[in-house]
Amino acid sequence: MIANGIVETDSAEEFIEEIEKSQDVLPKKINANPQTVEKGLAKLVLTLIELIRKLLEKQAMRRVEAGSLSDEQIENMGETLMKLESKMEELKQIFGLKDEELNLNLGPLGDLM
Amino acid sequence: MKLYLYGIIDSSDQIKESIYGLEGVGVYNISFRDIGAVVSEISQPIQGVTEGAVLEHETVVEKLMANFTILPVRFQTIIDGRDNLLSMMQSYYKDFKDNLARLYNKLEFGIKVIWPADKVKENIIKALNEGEQRVLESDGSASKRFIKEKFEKYKIDKEFETKADKFIKVMDIFFSKFAAEKKLEKLKTRDLLLDAVYLVEKDKENDFREAFEHIKSADPNLKYLFSGPWPPYNFVVLLRKTGLLRDTEQADLFDKVTRCQTLVGADSI
Numbered sequence: 001m002i003a004n005g006i007v008e009t010d011s012a013e014e015f016i017e018e019i020e021k022s023q024d025v026l027p028k029k030i031n032a033n034p035q036t037v038e039k040g041l042a043k044l045v046l047t048l049i050e051l052i053r054k055l056l057e058k059q060a061m062r063r064v065e066a067g068s069l070s071d072e073q074i075e076n077m078g079e080t081l082m083k084l085e086s087k088m089e090e091l092k093q094i095f096g097l098k099d100e101e102l103n104l105n106l107g108p109l110g111d112l113m
Numbered sequence: 114m115k116l117y118l119y120g121i122i123d124s125s126d127q128i129k130e131s132i133y134g135l136e137g138v139g140v141y142n143i144s145f146r147d148i149g150a151v152v153s154e155i156s157q158p159i160q161g162v163t164e165g166a167v168l169e170h171e172t173v174v175e176k177l178m179a180n181f182t183i184l185p186v187r188f189q190t191i192i193d194g195r196d197n198l199l200s201m202m203q204s205y206y207k208d209f210k211d212n213l214a215r216l217y218n219k220l221e222f223g224i225k226v227i228w229p230a231d232k233v234k235e236n237i238i239k240a241l242n243e244g245e246q247r248v249l250e251s252d253g254s255a256s257k258r259f260i261k262e263k264f265e266k267y268k269i270d271k272e273f274e275t276k277a278d279k280f281i282k283v284m285d286i287f288f289s290k291f292a293a294e295k296k297l298e299k300l301k302t303r304d305l306l307l308d309a310v311y312l313v314e315k316d317k318e319n320d321f322r323e324a325f326e327h328i329k330s331a332d333p334n335l336k337y338l339f340s341g342p343w344p345p346y347n348f349v350v351l352l353r354k355t356g357l358l359r360d361t362e363q364a365d366l367f368d369k370v371t372r373c374q375t376l377v378g379a380d381s382i
Contacts, residue, residue: 005175009338014227014304022301022308061267064260078256081263 042095046088047102053084116143116152116198118190119173120344122181123213125149130180134173135159135166143195145202148209151177152198159189178344182217184209185344208351216348219293219312222321222341228280228306229334230273237272241265274300280335281307287328291321296347306335310347318342 009015060077063069069077092098117135125144134140134153142149151173159166167188174185192198202209277300284307289295292311301308313321322339329337 005171005341005343007338007340009225009336011227011336011338014336015225015338018225018227018302018305022305057263058267060260061264064264065267074260075254075256078254078258078260082256082259 039095039097042091043097043101046091046095046097049091050088050102053088056084057081114194115155116192116195117155118186118192118198119151119153119170120177120186121184121202121209121213122149122151122177123147123183123217124181128177128180130176132173132176135169140173143198143202145199146206148202148206148213150198150202151183152192155191158191162188174344178220178342182213183344184212184216184349185346205351212349212351215350216312216345218315219345219348220315220318220342221345221347222311222313222339223343224284224288224307224309224311224325224340225305225338226280226284226307227304227336228277230303230306232334233276234269234273237269237276241268241272277306284328285309287324288321291317291324294348312345312348313342 060081063077064074092102119134119140122142124142125147126142126149128140128142128151132140135155136153138153138155140151140153142151153173170188174183177183178185192201281297281299285295285297288309288311292313294312296310298308300306311321325337325339329339
């Protein structure tokens with residue numbers, strides 16, 4: 001049985017791969033059970049923290065681009081962002097999470113990671 | 114008795130053609146005022162999403178599309194009995210009528226474009242290095258080096274987005290000329306530059322296809338996927354927020370059937 005709608009492409013495999021990638025950004029179900037609930041919650045919380053951290057970083061880059069920061073401010077900002085990043089690395093290691101596990105599809109804004 | 118729902122059509126008449134749906138059961142129209150809900154009876158819940166079942170659903174919807182304006186519903190939409198179906202029709206009658214009028218004589222087409230993201234990024238880095246503007250001087254402190262690295266990445270990402278916007282804008286100019294409505298998604302993945310659906314009037318179908326062929330031949334570095342005509346899965350807009358269906362069910366009922374299209378596509382390729 002074939003439906004009438006057609007699909008035309010010279011690169012079927014590549015499109016299937018990309019479509020699958022775009023659909024698998026978030027798991028269909030949250031796998032929560034007594035053994036994994038702590039990791040599941042950590043994953044959720046760290047994803048949100050990572051989102052906020054990325055937003056802060058982006059805002060900082062905009063200010064750098066605008067040239068509105070003094071040397072001292074850049075120095076302070078760099079130190080803060082560096083510490084935030086290293087703290088996140090530490091937390092990811094504690095909960096055994098990888099970067100790609102903290103991804104979030106932000107719709108028109110794209111993926112978090 | 115459970116009813117498997119395929120779609121809402123702009124007719125209260127019985128369907129003349131014999132159409133068989135899921136489990137090989139004949140489909141029929143349950144009328145409500147001047148519109149109808151096309152269903153077939155179903156004896157047991159559908160066991161998972163199989164290519165065969167999705168194609169059976171899609172085939173019914175496309176056969177209906179040939180003779181009616183249809184609001185296709187999501188695969189696996191089952192309503193518990195005729196009374197519930199009629200209540201739902203009553204609750205959503207105005208929305209259904211508005212959508213049927215808006216989508217009359219229109220078809221949906223999908224266009225996906227893959228671009229060479231690595232190559233694009235490489236060229237951006239090269240261009241940025243050549244015309245480098247020193248916004249930041251690194252004086253060797255760790256925090257400044259950190260900011261410098263982040264800023265370079267930020268500039269590359271920003272330019273990458275800008276280039277994507279430009280490509281999409283050019284393509285969209287051609288397609289939009291023949292489309293009544295559109296939905297565009299940029300960079301769903303790094304390589305999937307554009308995932309778009311266009312709503313096209315039936316008499317502009319050939320013009321739309323020609324526009325696609327024209328765009329396709331313009332840049333050999335881009336890869337294209339063209340699909341359709343589909344029922345207007347992505348263009349049904351329900352405004353009513355209360356009623357028989359909870360909001361989540363309402364969203365589910367007419368949610369876009371990307372997976373369905375993918376499976377149908379995979380079979381046709």
